[in-house]
Amino acid sequence: MIPSFKLIVPSRIVTRITDASAASLRQRGIAAVITDLDNTLVPWKSREISEDVFDWLAALKRENIKIVIASNTMHPKRLKEIAERMDIPYILGVRKPWPAGYRRSMQLLGSTPETTAMIGDQVFTDIMGANALGLHTILLRPQLSTHEFIWTIFVRQIERLAIGYLTAQGRWPTPDAPAVPAHAVAASVGTEKSGGDAPAR
Ligand SMILES: [Mg+2]
Numbered sequence: 001m002i003p004s005f006k007l008i009v010p011s012r013i014v015t016r017i018t019d020a021s022a023a024s025l026r027q028r029g030i031a032a033v034i035t036d037l038d039n040t041l042v043p044w045k046s047r048e049i050s051e052d053v054f055d056w057l058a059a060l061k062r063e064n065i066k067i068v069i070a071s072n073t074m075h076p077k078r079l080k081e082i083a084e085r086m087d088i089p090y091i092l093g094v095r096k097p098w099p100a101g102y103r104r105s106m107q108l109l110g111s112t113p114e115t116t117a118m119i120g121d122q123v124f125t126d127i128m129g130a131n132a133l134g135l136h137t138i139l140l141r142p143q144l145s146t147h148e149f150i151w152t153i154f155v156r157q158i159e160r161l162a163i164g165y166l167t168a169q170g171r172w173p174t175p176d177a178p179a180v181p182a183h184a185v186a187a188s189v190g191t192e193k194s195g196g197d198a199p200a201r
Contacts, residue, residue, distance in 0.1 A: 005162070005166065005171075006131075007127075007132055008123040008124065008128050008131070008162060008166075009127075009131070009166060009172065009173070010123070010127045010131075010137040010138060010139035011117075011136045011137045011138065011173075012136075012137070012138045012139070012173060012176060013138070013139045013140075013174070013175040013176065014138060014139070014140055014175065015141065015142070015175055015176070015178055016052065016178060017041070017053060017056055017119065017140055018052050018055065018056045018179065019178055019179050020117070020119055020140075021056075021059065021179060022056075022062065022063035022065055024176075025063070025065055025117060026063055026065070028117075029114070029115060030065065030115060030117045030136055031065060031066065031111055031115040031116075032066045032067070032068075032109040032111035032115060032116045033060065033066070033067040033117050033119060034067075034069075034070045034102060034105045034106070034109070034116060034117070034118045034130070034135075035067060035068070035069055035070070035118075035120070036069075036071060036118075036119065036120030036121060036125075036126045037071035037079060037082065038071065038073060039121040039122075039140075039144045039148065040119060040120050040121050040126075040140050040143070040144065041053055041069070041082070041086075042082060043144045044147045044149070045078075046145075047078065047082060049082065049085060049086065053086075057087075066109045066110070067088050067109075068088065068089045068091060068108055068109055069082075069083050069086075069088060069089070069090040069091070070090070070091055070096065070101050070105045071094060072095060076092050079092070089108060091104055091105055091108065096120075096125040096126060096129045097124065097126075097128045097130075097132070099129060099132065099133055101129075102118070102129055102130055102135065103133070113133050113134040113135045114134070116135050116136065117135065117136040118136070118137050118138065120138075121141065121144070122143075122152070122159070123139065123159050123163070124158070124159060126139070127139055
């Protein structure tokens with residue numbers, strides 16, 4: 001079969017970014033995260049940052065896991081604005097899946113491929129490029145919104161075929177079971193049966 005197929009298989013699949021919890025990253029020896037922007041941290045073209053994303057970023061900070069945004073966006077002003085509101089660095093001109101952007105990101109984070117995770121929603125950019133460099137790769141699926149750049153909509157068709165093929169071959173990872181949402185945990189504390197602790201993952 002086509003050997004490069006393995007380049008699009010992520011190390012892990014999560015259905016929400018919060019499932020890539022700080023504890024679960026630490027458990028895998030991850031000390032630094034490169035993250036995509038559109039349809040990963042915020043919906044496509046959006047400037048809205050959800051409370052979950054802020055909570056997730058705060059948890060990474062507490063665990064001393066560094067993070068940088070690496071986006072292929074053609075709107076650097078929007079990227080800058082979002083990164084500043086999140087209080088995290090970003091890099092421009094990334095051109096995923098080409099390796100230079102990932103290397104610059106790791107340079108900024110002071111990390112190596114072994115200790116770095118890439119999180120994104122697209123297999124042919126975020127995942128493929130990072131796998132090629134030996135990073136830990138986390139695919140967010142489904143993506144935050146179905147609104148996308150027209151080229152991405154086209155690429156998604158190929159993505160779907162490739163995932164179907166890999167699933168049939170038993171080579172596509174099973175998504176992580178969703179963790180209890182942080183806000184649900186907070187709300188349940190002091191109510192019935194405790195159940196307050198989020199699973200350590
Ligand atoms: Mg994206």
